Structure formats: C-alpha cells, structure tokens
Amino acid sequence: MKTKQPNDVRSIAVSLIERVEKEGAYSHLVLDAAIKDRLVPERDTALLTELVYGTIKRRNTLDYCLNAHVKKGVGSLQTWVASLLRMSLYQMIYLDRVPERAVLYEAVRIAKEKGHEGIGSLVNAVLRSYQRAGFPALPEQMERLEKLSVEYSHPRWLLEEWETAYGQENTAAMAAQNLVPPQTSIRVNRMKASREEVMEKLEREGCDTEKGALSEDALIVLTGNVLMTKAYNEGYFTIQDESSMLVAAALDAKAGMTVLDACAAPGGKTTHIAERMHNQGSVHAFDLHQKKLRHIEEQAERLELSIISTKKLDARNILTEIDEQHYDRILIDAPCSGMGVIRRKPELKWNKKPDDLISLPSVQYDILTEAAKTLKIGGRIVYSTCTVRPEENEQVVKAFLEAHPSFVRDDSMKRRLTQDTESGSEWTILPHNYETDGFYMAAFERKG
Numbered sequence: 513m514k515t516k517q518p519n520d521v522r523s524i525a526v527s528l529i530e531r532v533e534k535e536g537a538y539s540h541l542v543l544d545a546a547i548k549d550r551l552v553p554e555r556d557t558a559l560l561t562e563l564v565y566g567t568i569k570r571r572n573t574l575d576y577c578l579n580a581h582v583k584k585g586v587g588s589l590q591t592w593v594a595s596l597l598r599m600s601l602y603q604m605i606y607l608d609r610v611p612e613r614a615v616l617y618e619a620v621r622i623a624k625e626k627g628h629e630g631i632g633s634l635v636n637a638v639l640r641s642y643q644r645a646g647f648p649a650l651p652e653q654m655e656r657l658e659k660l661s662v663e664y665s666h667p668r669w670l671l672e673e674w675e676t677a678y679g680q681e682n683t684a685a686m687a688a689q690n691l692v693p694p695q696t697s698i699r700v701n702r703m704k705a706s707r708e709e710v711m712e713k714l715e716r717e718g719c720d721t722e723k724g725a726l727s728e729d730a731l732i733v734l735t736g737n738v739l740m741t742k743a744y745n746e747g748y749f750t751i752q753d754e755s756s757m758l759v760a761a762a763l764d765a766k767a768g769m770t771v772l773d774a775c776a777a778p779g780g781k782t783t784h785i786a787e788r789m790h791n792q793g794s795v796h797a798f799d800l801h802q803k804k805l806r807h808i809e810e811q812a813e814r815l816e817l818s819i820i821s822t823k824k825l826d827a828r829n830i831l832t833e834i835d836e837q838h839y840d841r842i843l844i845d846a847p848c849s850g851m852g853v854i855r856r857k858p859e860l861k862w863n864k865k866p867d868d869l870i871s872l873p874s875v876q877y878d879i880l881t882e883a884a885k886t887l888k889i890g891g892r893i894v895y896s897t898c899t900v901r902p903e904e905n906e907q908v909v910k911a912f913l914e915a916h917p918s919f920v921r922d923d924s925m926k927r928r929l930t931q932d933t934e935s936g937s938e939w940t941i942l943p944h945n946y947e948t949d950g951f952y953m954a955a956f957e958r959k960g
C-alpha cells in the first residue's frame with residue numbers, strides 16, 4: 513500500500529477539490545476541517561487555501577485549456593485526475609512562486625502515488641503539452657457570452673441571467689470580482705465599544721484594520737488573525753460580510769421591541785439585531801434545522817446577549833406557534849441560491865443548475881407570506897437574500913406586495929442606510945459595487 517507523504521499540501525489539496533467535485537462538499541467547510549485537523553503545517557495553510565479556492569474558481573478557464581491537451585477531453589478523466597491536472601495548471605498559469613518544473617514533478621509524483629505509472633505518464637504528457645503550446649487562443653468567432661464564460665470562469669447560463677437582469681457591464685464586473693479573494697470584515701459590537709476602540713484593541717493584539725465604507729459598524733481586516741484575539745473571545749466583534757451588516761440597520765429594531773428572525777441560523781444577523789436593541793426586548797431566532805441553532809446560541813453567549821431565544825420551526829408553519837400580529841419587527845433572511853457569495857463558495861457556480869433554482873421563489877414567497885401574518889400593524893419587515901437573481905428578490909417582493917395591499921414599501925430604508933437623500937425601499941448590492949458579497953434587501957410596513 514502506498515503511504516502519503518506527511519504534510520503533502522498538494523496531495524491534500526487534490527483530495528479536497530475531489531470531495532467538492534464528487535460529493536458536492538462546500539470548499540470552505542472541507543478547508544476549515546483540514547486546517548483544524550492540522551493535515552498540513554501552519555506555514556502551508558495559505559497555499560492549501562489558494563490551491564483549493566483558485567482551482568475551483570478558475571475551473572472553466574482551466575478546462576478550456578486542458579481540453580486542448582487531453583485527447584478525449586478533461587470530462588473523460590477520473591475526478592481526482594482532472595482535479596490534479598486543474599490544480600497543477602492553476603499553479604502554472606496563476607502562481608509565480610513555484611517554478612513550472614517543480615509543479616510538473618509534484619503532479620507526476622502524486623499521480624503515481626494515488627494511481628499508477630500510466631496516470632503519471634498521462635499527467636506528464638498533458639502538462640508538457642501545455643508547456644510547449646501554451647493557452648489555446650479563443651477563436652475570433654466564439655460567441656460573446658461563451659468567451660466571457662471561459663475568460664471569467666462562470667457558467668454561461670448564469671452570465672446570461674445576469675446580463676438580462678443587470679446589463680453587460682455589471683455582468684463582466686461581477687464575474688471579475690467573484691475571482692478576487694474576499695476581504696475579512698468584522699462587525700463591531702457597539703454595546704461594548706466604538707469602532708475606534710475596537711480598532712485600537714485589535715492593533716494592540718497585532719491586527720490592523722480600517723473602517724468599512726458601507727456600514728457604520730464595519731472594520732476591514734488588513735493584517736492578523738482576528739479570530740485568535742482576546743477581543744474576539746470577549747465579544748467585541750463578529751466576523752460578517754459588510755453587506756449583511758446593513759440588514760439590522762434596515763430593520764431598525766428598538767430596545768424593548770419583540771422581533772422575529774424567521775430564518776436565523778447561523779445567527780449573524782440575529783446577534784446584530786440584539787446588539788442594536790441593547791439587549792432589551794426579545795428576539796425569536798427560528799430555523800428549519802435544529803442542529804444549526806447551536807451556532808446562534810454559541811454566538812449569543814460569546815456576545816453576552818440574553819434576549820435571543822432559539823427554536824426549530826418551519827417559518828411556513830409559524831402560526832402553529834405564534835399568534836397573528838405578534839411582532840414589531842420581522843426579518844426574513846430567506847434561503848436562496850447564494851449567487852452573491854460565489855467569492856466565498858466558488859463551487860456554487862458549478863454545482864447549482866437552473867433547474868435546481870426553479871422552486872426557490874415559491875418557498876421564499878411562502879415563508880414571507882406566512883411570517884408576515886405575525887407582524888403588528890405599524891410594524892416593519894425586512895426581506896433579504898445573499899443572491900443576485902431578481903426571481904428570488906425583486907419579483908418575490910413585488911408578488912407579495914401585490915397580493916397583500918395592507919403592506920406598503922418603506923421608502924425611507926435606503927436613506928436610513930446611506931444617510932443621504934437617496935430614497936428607496938429595496939437595494940441590490942452587486943459584488944463589485946463595494947467589494948462585498950452580492951446582497952438584496954427590501955423593507956415594507958404593515959398599515960391598518
């Protein structure tokens with residue numbers, strides 16, 4: 513039996529990519545687990561992360577190139593062999609810290625170890641063929657979206673959807689932004705300290721930050737591992753994408769109010785809402801999945817928030833537990849296709865197919881409709897998703913408002929968030945607008 517070399521970062525990267533490809537695993541989860549289990553030494557974690565994310569992100573571009581060098585096409589290969597070739601080519605094209613001959617040597621070694629001599633020869637031949645011939649030129653007559661799909665490594669159907677919804681320019685910018693590694697942003701716990709105070713605390717612990725441009729609660733991490741700080745353990749901040757921080761401000765729950773977070777896990781927005789309420793009132797954090805509730809409870813404890821209570825509940829059955837007109841504020845952060853978070857979960861663009869997305873709007877509509885029954889007259893709902901697809905966003909909200917005339921758009925939402933004169937009851941943030949996740953939110957109120 514062949515034994516794996518200890519700390520073999522490239523071989524482990526191939527196994528992780530294979531799991532994402534074959535089992536539909538999430539890249540961030542397999543990576544987190546590998547790093548936590550110390551499958552590679554700490555000095556190699558950055559390389560492991562780069563290899564896994566980079567290879568998955570650029571799959572279409574890499575496959576276009578490999579198809580010119582693999583006789584029957586990359587689709588004819590076993591998943592791990594395709595993953596190995598993609599990862600090796602990724603290094604040759606996009607990374608300059610490892611010489612090509614070293615990449616090739618490692619690729620052949622892994623191929624022989626994981627497979628046999630024949631696979632080693634195949635990998636050697638393909639990579640050498642690339643070295644000789646280079647990246648194949650895209651034909652002049654190639655259709656525009658097809659070209660974009662190769663250049664920016666996104667499925668064609670998704671680019672077509674985006675062009676229809678957001679136009680050519682936004683589509684190209686969004687696809688390009690999805691290839692850029694996301695920055696880490698943190699949300700300051702205003703109950704404990706100001707942004708400036710948290711900045712100073714982190715600086716003393718070796719982490720540099722700067723203020724975020726979109727949310728008044730945001731700091732962008734420039735250097736250092738903020739999760740390892742005392743300030744984190746003491747509840748001074750939470751890791752959260754900046755676009756998501758806008759939701760609690762859009763909801764604007766006041767101290768003493770009764771609030772529902774109907775799709776709450778893992779609780780990023782629940783804890784923000786409770787912080788803004790100064791831990792006074794109550795926040796019901798419900799979710800369909802029992803096991804996810806633990807995350808909300810852990811975060812509430814770390815942040816010392818006692819007004820959050822969790823429960824497993826399908827929001828579509830909320831009236832079995834809660835009376836009508838019970839809440840002052842309701843957040844529906846709906847389950848969605850996640851097409852706004854492709855930077856963080858690049859496999860989403862390959863794993864999801866148009867057919868998988870067809871049923872989402874009706875689930876979102878049903879959740880919104882049932883949960884809305886528990887809103888008091890004069891209360892406010894925020895509906896949000898981390899996707900950029902009008903079918904799951906504007907169209908769901910429009911259908912809801914047309915069928916429920918007692919709910920009216922809250923045109924002051926955007927003004928509250930941007931603190932200027934811009935009015936509007938809904939906001940789509942595209943990834944390249946502020947270098948955040950793509951996000952959608954809408955606010956409306958119940959009239960008598």
Ligand SMILES: C[S@@+](CC[C@H](N)C(=O)[O-])C[C@H]1O[C@@H](n2cnc3c(N)ncnc32)[C@H](O)[C@@H]1O
Nearest residue numbers: 775776777778779780781799800826827845847
């Ligand atoms: C976008 S995530 C919520 C993220 C969360 N608000 C946060 O900020 O951390 C959507 C959540 O909805 C939950 N969900 C899916 N269908 C649901 C349903 N019918 N009722 C309640 N929760 C549901 C999922 O389990 C998932 O945790």
